[in-house]
Amino acid sequence: MISKKMMNAEEIEKNAHLFSCPVCGGELKLIDKSRLVCTDNHSFxxxxxxxxxxxxxxxxxxxxxxxxxxxxxxxxxxxFTPVLKRLTNLLSKQLEDKTEAAIIDAGCGEGSHLSTILLELGENVTGVGIDLSKEGILAAAKDHPGHIWAVADLANCPFADEQFDAILNILSPANYAEFSRLLKPNGLFVKVVPENDYLKELRAIFYDEAEREQDSDPTARVAEHFGAVKTERITYEFPLDQELLAKLIRMTPLTWGASEDKVHDAQRIGITSITIDFTIIIATRRNEGFEC
Known part of the structure; x- marks a missing residue:
């Protein structure tokens, strides 16, 4: 059987045209299925x-x-199933007439979101996941082979101009100038951001009203770099058992830096369901519309 490393390497080799060297911007090629090398001999x-x-x-x-x-x-x-289903539907419509396409999940973590979506999109869609966390990308490459996984900086995305039919940015920091550069004409940019009621049951424990920071308006920031912009809101309740609650407390940045007393309080209260509240921001390249 082909190894996971070889599955991933073959995807990189087949799609080397997507990349550009993060040092000099030159073209990259995969040599001996083991290293990407540019024309100025920078090697990865x-x-x-x-x-x-x-x-x-x-x-x-x-x-x-x-x-x-x-x-x-x-x-x-x-x-995350309801929001992933909606993202998959958006991408399916965007890519339905294409014989081949490439999408990138910028801030992919351990790759589960992108892998789930790719399962529904078909073999003609190349999936690329990038994250600054090496631990996340390592897990993605092990658990979801057959795609392209890279540790990369959103401030210096190592990809050539206008290579992606769609860009996903799910609950992750963004670099809108870079995303606009990477997106093909008529490409689709989709960002998922938390809304006011997201995890409100945990927020009530870990944040006082006075402590909450007011985030800038992400929709307005997207509109500064893209053309047609629209939003959708998805809200639902999700049941939790104690084990899943503990995992959620461990996962969410809401709890980072919290005292052990507050963590114990959250577990002791016995939250049995949690509120999920997202806005999906959907945008195209400037001066272009969409039919999503």
Whole structure:
């Protein structure tokens, strides 16, 4: 049987045209199914799991192995299923007339969202997942082989201009100028952001009203870089048992830095359901419309 590393390497080799060198911007080619090398001889080795690190310096994140394990269990429970179904429908319509297409999940974590969506889109769609967390990309390459996984910086995305038919950005930081550069003409940009009631049961425990920060308007920021912009809101209740609640507390940034007393309070109260509240922002390249 072909190894997971080889499955990932073959996807990188077949789609090397997507990449550009993060150092000089030159074209990259996969050599001996083991390293990406550009015309100026900058070289990036594939890991033994088959992902590639295309960052140009050391980067520390708060996202560790335990967090991604908790996140995967949350995703596998069906926590995000309604929003993933809607994203899949949007992408299916966007790509329905294309014989081949490429999509990228910018801030993909351990790859579960992208992998779930790709299962419904067909073999003609190439999936690329990038994240600054090496732990997340390592898990993605191991658990979801046959796609392209890369450690990469959103401030310096290692891809050529206008290569992607769609860009996903799910509950993750964004770089709108880079996303606009990467998106093909008539391409689709889809961002998922938390709304006011997202995880409100946990917010009531971990945040006082005075402590809550007011985020800038993400829809307005998208509109600064893209043309047609519309939004949809998805809200639902999701049941929790104690084990899943513990995983959710471990996963969400809401609890980072919280005292152990507050963590125990959240578990002791016995929250039996949680509110999911997202806005999906859908946009196209400037001066272009859509039919989604």
């Amino acid at each position: 080795d594939l890991s033994r799991q088959g992902y590639v690190n295309l960052t140009t310096g050391a980067h520390l994140t708060k996202y560790d192995k335990a967090l991604f394990e908790a996140r995967k269990q949350i995703i596998d429970s069906g926590f």
